[in-house]
Amino acid sequence: MNLVRNLVPLSVILALGVGVACKKPAPAPAPVEPAAVTAPEPAPAPQTQTNDDDAARKAAEEAEAARKAEAERMAAFKAAAAAALKDINFEFDKSDIREVDKTKLQAIADFLKAYPDAKLQIAGNCDERGTVEYNLALGERRAHAAQSYLTSLGVDEGRLATISYGKEKPEVDGHDDASWLINRNDQFTLQ
Amino acid sequence: MKLVLLGLLLLVGPILGAQAPPSQEVVLSTSAGSKFGVAVPFPQVQGVAPATVTKEFHEVLNRDLEEAGPFSVLRNQLPTATDPASYPAWVTAGTEWLILTGITRKDGGDVDVTVQVVDVMAAQTKNAKTAVFSKRYTGKEGALRRIAHRISDDLMAQLTGESGVAGTRVVFVREVGRGIKEVYQVDRDGANARALTSYRSLTISPTVAADGRIAYVTYKGGTPEIWGQRTPGGPHVRLYPTAGRPGGNCFCPVWSPNGRRLALVQGDRRGNTDILVLDVATGRVRRLTDSNCINTDPTWNPAGTQLAFTSDREGGPQVFLMGDDGSNVRRLTQEGTYNASPCWSPSGAMIAYVSRFEGKFDLFVYKLGEGKAYQITTGVASSESPSWSPDERRIVFSSGSRGGMQLYTTDLSGNTLRRLVDLSGCQSPKGTRSW
Numbered sequence: 001m002n003l004v005r006n007l008v009p010l011s012v013i014l015a016l017g018v019g020v021a022c023k024k025p026a027p028a029p030a031p032v033e034p035a036a037v038t039a040p041e042p043a044p045a046p047q048t049q050t051n052d053d054d055a056a057r058k059a060a061e062e063a064e065a066a067r068k069a070e071a072e073r074m075a076a077f078k079a080a081a082a083a084a085l086k087d088i089n090f091e092f093d094k095s096d097i098r099e100v101d102k103t104k105l106q107a108i109a110d111f112l113k114a115y116p117d118a119k120l121q122i123a124g125n126c127d128e129r130g131t132v133e134y135n136l137a138l139g140e141r142r143a144h145a146a147q148s149y150l151t152s153l154g155v156d157e158g159r160l161a162t163i164s165y166g167k168e169k170p171e172v173d174g175h176d177d178a179s180w181l182i183n184r185n186d187q188f189t190l191q
Numbered sequence: 192m193k194l195v196l197l198g199l200l201l202l203v204g205p206i207l208g209a210q211a212p213p214s215q216e217v218v219l220s221t222s223a224g225s226k227f228g229v230a231v232p233f234p235q236v237q238g239v240a241p242a243t244v245t246k247e248f249h250e251v252l253n254r255d256l257e258e259a260g261p262f263s264v265l266r267n268q269l270p271t272a273t274d275p276a277s278y279p280a281w282v283t284a285g286t287e288w289l290i291l292t293g294i295t296r297k298d299g300g301d302v303d304v305t306v307q308v309v310d311v312m313a314a315q316t317k318n319a320k321t322a323v324f325s326k327r328y329t330g331k332e333g334a335l336r337r338i339a340h341r342i343s344d345d346l347m348a349q350l351t352g353e354s355g356v357a358g359t360r361v362v363f364v365r366e367v368g369r370g371i372k373e374v375y376q377v378d379r380d381g382a383n384a385r386a387l388t389s390y391r392s393l394t395i396s397p398t399v400a401a402d403g404r405i406a407y408v409t410y411k412g413g414t415p416e417i418w419g420q421r422t423p424g425g426p427h428v429r430l431y432p433t434a435g436r437p438g439g440n441c442f443c444p445v446w447s448p449n450g451r452r453l454a455l456v457q458g459d460r461r462g463n464t465d466i467l468v469l470d471v472a473t474g475r476v477r478r479l480t481d482s483n484c485i486n487t488d489p490t491w492n493p494a495g496t497q498l499a500f501t502s503d504r505e506g507g508p509q510v511f512l513m514g515d516d517g518s519n520v521r522r523l524t525q526e527g528t529y530n531a532s533p534c535w536s537p538s539g540a541m542i543a544y545v546s547r548f549e550g551k552f553d554l555f556v557y558k559l560g561e562g563k564a565y566q567i568t569t570g571v572a573s574s575e576s577p578s579w580s581p582d583e584r585r586i587v588f589s590s591g592s593r594g595g596m597q598l599y600t601t602d603l604s605g606n607t608l609r610r611l612v613d614l615s616g617c618q619s620p621k622g623t624r625s626w
Contacts, residue, residue, distance in 0.1 A: 093507065093529075095462070131531040131545060131552075131575055132395065132619055133443045134501055134508050136415075137456070137464040137485040140440060144462025163414055164440055164458070168393055169370045 077115060084111035085120070085188040087171075088146060089181055093130070095141040097149050105146065108188060109153035119159045119191040122146050126167045127180035139164030146186045161191060226263035227350060228285040229256060231292065232273055234304075238296025239332060247335040248294065248304075254380065255343035255357035258609075260584060261350060278311040287312045288323065290346070296332065304328040304338050308346070324349050336382060356582045359624050362387070362397045362405060363589075363598060366616035374407050377598075379580075379622075381612040388427070396443050396619060400450035403625035406430060408442055417444045417455055421471065431455060433474045443487055447495045454479075454489035454498060466500055468515065479517035490535045490542070491515075499523065499533040499542050510544050510557075523557060526564065530555075536579050543567075543577035543586055554588055556603060567605045574599075581624040587611060589618045 085108060088101035097105065112118055124139030124146075143162035151157045170183045231252055236244050256262045263285070270280040273291055281289050289309040296302050308324035326345060328338045340358035347355030356379060365375045365386075374397045377384040388394050392411035398419075399405050405427075406419025417431040430453060432438055442456040442464070453469045465480045466489045479498070480486040485508070488501040496515050501508050505522065508531045513520040524530035529547035536542065540559055545552045551570035554577050558565065567586065568574045574590040585600045598611040598620050611620070 129550070129573070130529070130547075131488070131501075131508075133456070133488045134485065134531045136442045137458075137487045140458040140464055141462040141485065144458075144460075148462070162440070162458075162462075165393070165410075168372065168395060 077118075080111055080114065081118070081190055084108050085190075087182075087185040087187050090142055090184040090186075092127070092180070092184065093138065095124075095138065095145045097145055102149075105149050106153065109150055109155050112150070112155050112159060119161070121161045121163060121189050121191045123187045123189070124162070124164045125169065125171065125183060125185050125187065127183040128167050128170060128175065129180070130167065132166060132168070136164050136166035136168075139166045142184075142186055146188075227261050227287055228265055229262050229288045229290055229346075230265040230269055230281065230284070230286045231256070231290045232269070235293040237294070239294055239302060239335075243332075243335070244294055248292075248339050251336050251339040251380065252290075252292075252342055255340055255355070256346065259343060259347050259355045259357065261347075275314065278309070278314045281311045282315060288346075292342075294335070300332065301329055302332050302335065302338075304330075304335070304342070306342055306345075308349070336378075336380075340378070340380070353582060356580050356584075356622075356624070359581055359622060361578075361587055361598065361611060361620045361622055362399050363620040364395050364397060364618045365614060366618075372618075374405065375617075377612045377614075379611075381610075384612055384614060397621055398445045398453075399621050399623040399625060400446040401448065401625060402450055403623075404446070404450065406444040406446065406453060408444065414438065415440045415442060417441050417453070417469075419444065419453075430471060431469055431476075433469075443489065445489050445491065447491050448493050449495055452495070454491065456487045456489070466498070466517075477516070479513065479515070480520075488532055490533050492535050493537060493539045499535055501531040501533065510542070524564065532576055534577050534579060537581060537583050541583070543579065545575055545577065554586060554601070554605075556586075565603075567601060567603060568608075569605065576619045578621045580622045585622075587620045587622045589620060591615075 086104050088104050089098065090096070091098070112120070122143045124142035126135035126139050130138070140162070143164055147157065147160045147162050150160055167183070171185065172179045172182050231249065233249055234244060253264050253266065257264045265285055269284055270277045273289065278289070287310065289311045291307045291309065293305045294302055305327050306324065307322065310319070310321050310323045313319035314321040324346065328341060330338050337358065343357040344355035347353065359379045360376050361379065362374060362376045364372050366372050370393060371391055372393050372395055373389060374387045374394055375384060376387055387405060388407070388409070390409055390411040392409055394407055394409040394411065397405055397407040402423045404420040404423055404425070406417060408415045409418050416429055418427050419430050420427060421430070430444070431441055440458040445454045447454065451471060453471055455467055455469060456464050457467055458464050461483070463483055464485050464487050465478055466486050468477045468479060480502070482504055484502055484504040486500055486502045489498045490500070491498055497512055498515060499510055499512050502511050503509070507528045509522055510524040510530050510533045511520055511522050523542065524544065524546070527546045527548065530544055533542050533544045542557045542559065544555055544557065546555050548570070552573045552575055553570050554567040554574050556565045556567055557563070572590050574588050577586045577588045579586060580600070585602055587598060587600045589596045590599050591597050595615045596618050597615055598617045599608055600611055601608045
């Protein structure tokens with residue numbers, strides 16, 4: 001009984017560990033060995049004990065199966081997030097979504113549709129040129145540009161928090177055109 | 192004396208815009224001969240190690256006086272005696288003021304510093320007043336450096352009628368780890384650098400009220416909020432968003448001159464940023480801008496009746512002015528495609544800002560009375576975040592290329608550039624008189 005009761009917190013912990021609660025129906029449980037279900041020991045005296053042992057074993061196996069299923073689901077979720085949540089980039093002093101980034105945003109929208117409980121933070125960033133405060137405002141606008149585009153693809157705005165780091169947290173340290181392009185971005189992270 | 196005061200009014204020539212050649216200077220008077228000759232013989236010392244006096248007092252006072260502007264500090268081939276009979280020799284050496292000091296360690300460990308200034312030039316004339324200044328300073332032995340700053344500021348006040356800035360400080364932001372920035376302060380002479388926050392988070396955009404209270408933006412709670420002090424020396428608490436108010440990322444707090452209001456910037460739901468004014472005691476908030484664009488970088492005029500700010504409402508970033516109720520918005524900067532970071536001067540006559548030209552940013556000063564902009568720095572490196580010294584004679588700013596930003600000060604001619612402190616990764620300096 002204790003084991004069974006422990007199942008719930010375990011899955012909750014697993015879910016929280018990644019920051020997402022999975023409400024989707026669990027996949028079919030892994031097949032349980034028939035022996036575990038259908039092998040009652042007939043001996044009367046130790047029967048209670050034996051039934052208890054069986055129940056405990058069964059519970060443990062179910063727990064193990066559920067844990068495996070949860071882990072697989074998490075692995076799939078993480079893989080999908082890693083595949084979908086790619087930075088998008090911007091031109092200097094601009095916050096328009098570039099054509100080349102629209103497929104990335106579509107992939108993010110598809111990911112959010114596949115995982116309806118996932119929430120994102122969109123962080124707008126700038127390259128080192130320009131002033132601290134103007135870049136904070138520009139990063140704000142870049143984050144909202146992606147939020148607005150994802151909303152237009154059907155994602156609920158409430159799932160998309162925005163933040164701006166301006167030029168305070170560059171992704172790379174370089175001081176050339178290539179580095180600046182990388183640093184003018186929106187970054188998408190699970191919340 | 193009149194020549195000296197003219198020397199203070201260093202002017203730089205007008206420029207036609209960001210494309211103009213380096214500024215032509217109109218210097219009314221800067222020759223060494225017009226400066227006021229002073230000499231500071233080594234103090235009479237009792238109970239304090241001479242090496243300490245040299246490092247923490249005598250060198251400090253000499254440097255403060257030199258950097259004050261109007262003084263020429265005489266240091267070589269000076270008379271050794273300081274009695275009245277020696278005055279003619281001091282005059283011959285170029286001295287007007289002979290600054291006599293004494294340092295005595297008292298029983299409790301405190302030190303007494305006495306200062307007597309003799310006008311050796313006037314002593315040549317019969318019946319002229321020769322003792323122009325006399326004052327006693329007391330403090331801990333560790334306070335000798337601070338006392339030297341106070342003496343320099345008092346002597347500036349004696350000469351010009353306005354206190355000097357030797358005893359002022361600069362509050363700034365320093366990167367202490369990747370993505371981790373804290374608010375720091377340092378004395379104007381580069382001494383006593385220390386952290387004012389230790390959140391191990393991104394903490395930026397400090398502002399200092401006239402009574403010394405600081406405010407800043409910190410991301411320590413995950414999103415950018417305004418934190419700071421409600422009382423001088425008090426604990427650091429969240430100032431905005433106040434409880435019950437809708438969130439929204441907050442940036443760039445700036446204390447009003449009387450310290451009761453805080454101009455700040457908040458993002459809206461469409462990605463625009465607006466300037467609000469928070470009455471810190473009541474929590475009341477007034478929105479000054481509400482347009483479909485970026486509005487940031489607020490800076491108050493000394494009366495607290497107007498603000499300058501940066502907006503891209505007409506395309507790229509430009510500096511605008513408005514009333515403290517958001518009325519009467521008009522554009523200030525006319526030349527160049529990227530003008531930002533305005534900082535209103537303490538007298539109200541000038542606004543410093545940065546302008547981008549050929550990929551680099553330089554400091555400019557807009558003189559409101561003339562309606563003209565003057566270029567201060569000429570771009571070897573990108574210069575940012577100008578802030579005035581309390582006497583309005585220098586601008587502290589950050590500058591550097593390839594990420595290694597350091598803090599510098601410059602006079603308005605751009606000729607005497609000094610590094611403020613030997614620390615890298617510094618930004619957003621704010622000059623302040625308060626302690």
